[in-house]
Amino acid sequence: MTGQHRIVVLGAGYAGLAAAGRLAKKARGAEITVVDASSRFVERVRLHQQAAGQQIPVWDLRELLTSKKIHFVCARATKIDTEGKRVLLDNAMPLAYDALVYALGSIGDSNGVPxxxxxxxxxxxxxxxxxxxxxxxxxxxVGAGSTGIELAAELAESQPDSRILLLSPDEPGAWLSPKARAHIRRTLERLGVEIHSDAKVIEVTDDGVRLADGSLIEAAATVWTAGFAVPDLAARSGIAVDRTGRVLTDPALRSLSHPEIHAAGDSAVVAGPGGRELRMACATALPTGKHAADAVVARLRGAEPGPLRFRYVMQCLSLGRHDAVVQLLRADDAPARIVLTGRTGAWVKERIVRGAGWTARH
Known part of the structure; x- marks a missing residue:
């Protein structure tokens, strides 16, 4: 392998950093460059803590990557020139690549409701x-998925003088086992969170939210956690995507339309056990980032990359700093019988979060 091989990683979240770190170890002699619009790495799974006023760890990306002999460019990618194999940037010269890992992650979906x-x-x-x-x-x-549940609990625990309402058409944690759902509701109610599990929001106003029944719930602030979207860079660049803009991939995480591009994490459509697509999660980002890197290395060595082999093990939701739900999962992401809760769950969740951050950085 020679220095002629130029590998560009778009995105410095869990998937991007996992891919870059793996490439630094295995693609010796290649020139590896990571591009991200931010100069810092923040553990995304802790953002609900920061939103509630807590200090969370932050790492300087340039320092983090330079120590691994990886170049870092703080810029926003504006287009991928797939014909010329270049990434166009908003504040720097274009980057040429021989292989590209697309790991731009996800953003909040703000387009579905007025x-x-x-x-x-x-x-x-x-x-x-x-x-x-x-x-x-x-x-x-608004939204009783993982983000909404964790945020509501964190805000209620850290700001007991505030009134926290959690609105959703579904029960909090509806996709989990009955035991997990029951514990989530009990804990949220103990923290003082008002749960409205039959509320469909049809509009957000400056004063609050309007429900499908016509009623208006006034709010000093509304936080929208109901759904995620992905950046439209791949779609705008002519790369094959699904209807949401995620890159369509084969079992080795290669783009179906441009095999020199590999995709990982939230911005990729990845087939999982039982034919179900892998969900957006840190638990998905880390292994897909590593596998995308392995596939790039295999191709640079003239070998055919193997398929991703993946199974889910557990899903963790924090309920403040002293409680959590750890739901064990079957391989296809369906909830298993075992659930850890309370301080035991909180201890396990914290170790998993720390482990995920360490893995991404190292």
Whole structure:
């Protein structure tokens, strides 16, 4: 392998850093460059803590990557020139590549309901959280998925003088086992969170949210956690994507339309056990980032990359700093019978979060 091989990694989240670190170890002699619009790595799975006013770890990406002999460019990719094999950037010279790992992650979906983009906060990215200062008074959290549950619990625990409402058409943790759902509801209610599990929000206003029944719930702040989207860079660049803009991949995580491009993490469509697509999660980002790197290395060595082999093990949701739910999973992501809760769950969840951050950085 020679220095002629130029590998560009787009995105410095869990998937991008996992890919870059793996490439630094295995693609010796290659020139590896990571591109990200931010100069810092923040553990995304802790953003709900930062939104509630807590300090969370932050790492300088240039320092982190330079120590591994990886180049870092702080810029936003504006287009991928697939014909010329170049990445066009908003504030730097274009980057040529022989292989590219697409790992731009996901962002909050603000387009589905009127008023979300104008009047609601998000906690999907570090930049989103930087704009959110929890006010006194009623805070409405829309969405009872993992992000909404964790944020509502964290806000209620850290700001007991505020009134936290969690709105969703579904029960919090509806995809989990009955035991896990019951513990989530009990804990949220103990923390003082008001749960409205039959509420469909049809509009966000400057004063609050309007429900499908016509009623208006006033709020000092509305935080939207109901759904994620992905950057449209791949779609705009002519790469084959699904209807949401995620890159379509083969079993080795190669783009179906451009095999010199590999995709990982939230921005990729990845087949999992039982034919189910892997969900957006840190648990998906790390192994797919590593496998994308392995596939790149295999091709550079003239070998055929093997398929991703993956199974889910557990899903963890924090419920404040002293409680959590750890749901064990079957290989296809369906909930198993065993659930850890309380301080035991919180201890396990914290170790998993620390391990994920360590893995991405190392």
């Amino acid at each position: 008023g979300v983009a104008e009047h609601a906060y998000s906690v999907s990215t570090p930049a989103d959280v930087d704009r959110f200062q929890p006010p006194r008074g009623r805070i409405v959290v």
